[in-house]
Amino acid sequence: MPAERLLPTTEAEDLLALVREIARDELAPCAAEHEEHARFPRDKFRLLGKTGLLGLPYPEEFGGGAQPYEVYLQALEEVASAWMSVGVGLSVHVMSSYALAAFGTDEQKARWLPDALGGELLGGYALSESHAGSDAAALSTRAVRSGDEYVVNGTKAWITHAGVADFYTLMARTSDDGGRGISCFFAPGRADGLAAAPPERKMGLTGSTTAQLVFDGVRVGADRLVGAEGDGLRIALSALDSGRLGIAACAVGLAQAALDEAVAYAKTRTQFGRPIIDFQGLEFLLADMAAAVESARATYLEAARRRDRGLPFRRQAAVAKLVCTDAAMRVTTDAVQVLGGAGYTRDFPVERYMREAKVLQIFEGTNQIQRLVIGRELRR
Numbered sequence: 484m485p486a487e488r489l490l491p492t493t494e495a496e497d498l499l500a501l502v503r504e505i506a507r508d509e510l511a512p513c514a515a516e517h518e519e520h521a522r523f524p525r526d527k528f529r530l531l532g533k534t535g536l537l538g539l540p541y542p543e544e545f546g547g548g549a550q551p552y553e554v555y556l557q558a559l560e561e562v563a564s565a566w567m568s569v570g571v572g573l574s575v576h577v578m579s580s581y582a583l584a585a586f587g588t589d590e591q592k593a594r595w596l597p598d599a600l601g602g603e604l605l606g607g608y609a610l611s612e613s614h615a616g617s618d619a620a621a622l623s624t625r626a627v628r629s630g631d632e633y634v635v636n637g638t639k640a641w642i643t644h645a646g647v648a649d650f651y652t653l654m655a656r657t658s659d660d661g662g663r664g665i666s667c668f669f670a671p672g673r674a675d676g677l678a679a680a681p682p683e684r685k686m687g688l689t690g691s692t693t694a695q696l697v698f699d700g701v702r703v704g705a706d707r708l709v710g711a712e713g714d715g716l717r718i719a720l721s722a723l724d725s726g727r728l729g730i731a732a733c734a735v736g737l738a739q740a741a742l743d744e745a746v747a748y749a750k751t752r753t754q755f756g757r758p759i760i761d762f763q764g765l766e767f768l769l770a771d772m773a774a775a776v777e778s779a780r781a782t783y784l785e786a787a788r789r790r791d792r793g794l795p796f797r798r799q800a801a802v803a804k805l806v807c808t809d810a811a812m813r814v815t816t817d818a819v820q821v822l823g824g825a826g827y828t829r830d831f832p833v834e835r836y837m838r839e840a841k842v843l844q845i846f847e848g849t850n851q852i853q854r855l856v857i858g859r860e861l862r863r
Contacts, residue, residue, distance in 0.1 A: 528602060571643065578608055645679040645694035805857070
């Protein structure tokens with residue numbers, strides 16, 4: 484059952500209605516089979532691009548939807564509610580386009596952004612490394628200037644869309660000056676010396692490709708440097724603030740799907756001659772699940788509205804990521820409990836929802852890192 488929304492314009496209401504239609508008709512029917520067979524749904528991202536959903540928060544002049552983040556995130560929630568792998572992929576793509584849109588030159592944006600927002604190009608975000616996950620300033624992948632190019636060597640880890648992306652927002656070291664020595668590149672997805680390792684064998688989100696990305700003497704044109712040398716860490720952290728809101732919205736979408744499944748089951752499953760939803764113990768559990776979903780949604784929307792007003796939102800984004808992903812883990816676990824033995828089988832989707840929820844507490848900064856961000860912001 485779609486959650487009631489308060490949207491700022493009639494245009495936004497129509498947009499969300501379209502997203503719900505796409506989610507219901509094009510995404511939800513395919514999700515279980517693709518996840519079971521670990522098939523990446525590239526065609527669905529082309530569909531999202533053609534319908535304008537890959538560029539919702541970006542300027543119209545480059546093919547974007549010029550929508551506030553408040554609207555984009557609610558659309559993202561609907562996508563994630565239907566199919567989490569596609570929701571996370573949409574969030575990653577939007578975050579991967581952020582550096583170019585926010586820090587690129589006019590020439591760079593005109594050259595690459597329309598195809599990225601229109602679905603012809605799918606993006607990946609190449610920041611993490613095996614020894615530099617939470618500690619982004621410790622990355623070692625290196626880009627050395629050679630004439631009109633940079634030569635890149637190193638290995639990135641846990642990269643969503645690795646091997647299937649058409650571009651990567653790449654953070655690489657251009658000097659040994661700690662975090663100030665990192666630069667940002669709009670790197671091509673296919674180049675000599677660039678290869679993806681076999682996909683990680685994950686417990687959930689199996690329809691979303693995640694793998695190491697190996698750069699072995701990859702040549703990246705100097706015209707693909709985004710910002711100045713040394714700006715990379717600042718760009719990366721700025722992108723992550725917005726990316727965390729995307730993951731928060733995905734988490735709420737997943738929790739809403741689990742709640743809907745649990746309520747529907749509780750209405751039809753009978754024990755002792757009554758639907759189990761009539762028993763107060765279960766009714767209270769469902770009420771707590773609903774309260775968690777709605778309070779989590781309010782948290783990410785407040786952070787989004789601050790972003791839309793141009794106010795600082797780093798702390799609020801960290802709070803939203805923490806609250807929403809913890810809520811998704813709790814609600815999906817409770818949904819399995821509501822369904823009992825049936826919930827532990829693959830005949831119902833809640834066991835998949837529970838497996839998918841766990842990684843939300845880990846990527847885009849673990850929830851322990853979110854607590855550090857919140858604490859540091861409070862000290863300021």
